[in-house]
Amino acid sequence: MNKNKYLHDGDARLSDTGLILFAHGSRNAAWRKPFDRLLKNVRRNGTPNAVLAFGEFMQPGLLEAAQTLAAAGVKRAVIVPLFLGGGLHVRGDLPKLAAEARARAIAGIIPGVILQPSGVFAVIRAQEAGCVYIKAS
Numbered sequence: 001m002n003k004n005k006y007l008h009d010g011d012a013r014l015s016d017t018g019l020i021l022f023a024h025g026s027r028n029a030a031w032r033k034p035f036d037r038l039l040k041n042v043r044r045n046g047t048p049n050a051v052l053a054f055g056e057f058m059q060p061g062l063l064e065a066a067q068t069l070a071a072a073g074v075k076r077a078v079i080v081p082l083f084l085g086g087g088l089h090v091r092g093d094l095p096k097l098a099a100e101a102r103a104r105a106i107a108g109i110i111p112g113v114i115l116q117p118s119g120v121f122a123v124i125r126a127q128e129a130g131c132v133y134i135k136a137s
Contacts, residue, residue, distance in 0.1 A: 018049035018069040018077035018106070022062060024089060025054030032058060035082065041128060049074050055089050055097070062097040066105035076108035 019042065023035050035052055042050045049072060053065035060068065062079070069077055079098055081090045094111065102109045 015049075016073055016075040018051065018072075018074035019047050020051055020053050020062065020065050020069070020077050020079045020109075021082055022053045022055065022079050022094065023082040025057035027057050038082070049077075053079075055093055062094075063101045063104060066101035066109060070105045074106060076110075077106050079109060079111050081111070 021035065021039060021042070023032070026032070032052075032054075039050060039052050049069060051060070051065045051068055053060055053062040055062070066077060079094070081094060083090050098109055098111055
């Protein structure tokens with residue numbers, strides 16, 4: 001059951017919409033644990049078509065994550081960069097990777113919100129507390 005009171009189960013806009021949580025990646029396998037927790041919380045709180053993607057060192061990459069969503073029937077996806085700031089990876093690499101995923105997997109991919117310092121951990125805590133969306137004004 002969708003826990004989000006603003007969105008309803010069976011809503012066509014949800015069934016074909018996905019979320020790609022995009023993180024840097026690391027050679028250290030333990031580094032991804034907070035992101036796995038975040039993904040679990042996002043799915044549990046009403047976004048089943050959510051996947052992780054990594055810029056380097058880990059799998060899946062952005063294209064592979066988009067292809068996974070496309071295979072599940074997703075027509076639109078929002079990329080949420082999980083970086084501490086908007087540096088080279090977010091402003092340089094991400095637009096190129098998103099363009100490739102748009103061309104080869106999901107035409108409706110758009111970049112999403114850039115979370116700033118401590119944003120990843122704030123989102124994890126908010127999700128664990130039952131918050132589905134955080135609105136910034």
